[in-house]
Amino acid sequence: MNKYYSITELTREFGISTRTLRFYEDEGLIHPERRGRTRLFRPADRRLIQEILRGRRIGFTIAEIREIIQVYKDPPGELGQLQLLMSRVEEKREELRQKRKDIDDTLTELDNVEEACLTRLAEIGVGT
Amino acid sequence: MNKYYSITELTREFGISTRTLRFYEDEGLIHPERRGRTRLFRPADRRLIQEILRGRRIGFTIAEIREIIQVYKDPPGELGQLQLLMSRVEEKREELRQKRKDIDDTLTELDNVEEACLTRLAEIGVGT
DNA sequence: TTTGACTTTTACGTCAAGGTCAACGATAGT
DNA sequence: ACTATCGTTGACCTTGACGTAAAAGTCAAA
Structure with a gap:
């Protein structure tokens, strides 16, 4: 073990x-x-x-x-260190939230690309 | 204008x-x-x-x-190109979904860090 | 007209995150 | 005994995404 x-x-x-x-x-x-x-x-x-x-x-x-x-x-024991850490954590969280939004936006954009592709495929398929 | x-x-x-x-x-x-x-x-x-x-x-x-x-x-007009594009789009989407999950996990982890900080702060505050 | 703010191109520098290669040791299979 | 496989260190190399510095042009305000 x-x-x-x-x-x-x-x-x-x-x-x-x-x-x-x-x-x-x-x-x-x-x-x-x-x-x-x-x-x-x-x-x-x-x-x-x-x-x-x-x-x-x-x-x-x-x-x-x-x-x-x-x-x-x-984990830091001193007061100042703790406060510093917390503010840095908050920064990171803001960054991550932005990133998540970016990802969501890009995902819906990719949905559109895919749809456009399907439309295009249908056109081609019809023309065959 | x-x-x-x-x-x-x-x-x-x-x-x-x-x-x-x-x-x-x-x-x-x-x-x-x-x-x-x-x-x-x-x-x-x-x-x-x-x-x-x-x-x-x-x-x-x-x-x-x-x-x-x-x-x-x-946008590509040829069939093969379109299919290639769609598969690449699907790859990217998978990657982004993973990234999104990573971000969510990290966000909740940061929640925990913050909470630990607050607890610690309270302890220190009490001891003053 | 000189200063200051803004712009350009060219070219070398940097930094993170590994890749790659050499030279070698340990261990197992045939 | 030979070969393969897996492990090690150390050193240099590469790639992406810019930074930075040099040398110079443009244009408005003081």
Whole structure:
């Protein structure tokens, strides 16, 4: 029990390269165990990688992802830090809400494109 | 009537640099008019820039944005092209739906962070 | 007419996020 | 013993999306 994942196991599961995972370790995002020099990834590492990739998909930079991870493992205790964090969180939320709106708008635009395509196809089909 | 925008007018409105707009022209995304060497942007250019920036916000590359613009100004007439386009549109939609989900998940996560912050603040406030 | 704000082109610089290549070690199968 | 597969480090390379600096043109206001 407490299974370990090998690096290639994870690259296959997530469709990324070993370079990427090593890079993330260099950047301090993950800290897999070692047996000798070989990296051993635990389920917790795996979950963390999932979250990293989610952050990546929505356009967070490595630095931003690292910051978020930091907050999770070591939430700030000082008042000023907390207030700073909260304002930064609010900023991010605003950004994400904008992004979501952008996505929604683009999705309906794509609906239109598809419809136009179907219309066009029908025309061609009729003409055959 | 048929007002023209100057390049700096637009950079101010959208919070981007002149370099960016010239770059977009080099990349064939926009085609402002010219009076001599000076670029003159019409309302249609302005709207196009807005859409480009929206694409940028949701993580589209220049190449992808160019492709979308192409489809709009010159929809394909041939059957194979149309089918190709539709499948690519469907891919993009799937990608965007995933991204949307990622954003929603992250938003609720940020809710939790905020709540944790508030709790922490209350503790500190009580201890004062 | 000089200053200031704005514009142009050309060209090199930068930064993030990996890709790629070399050179090597450990382990398992034939 | 040989080969394959998987792992390692280290170093340089690449790509996208601009930044930045140089050198110069335009035009209005003071």
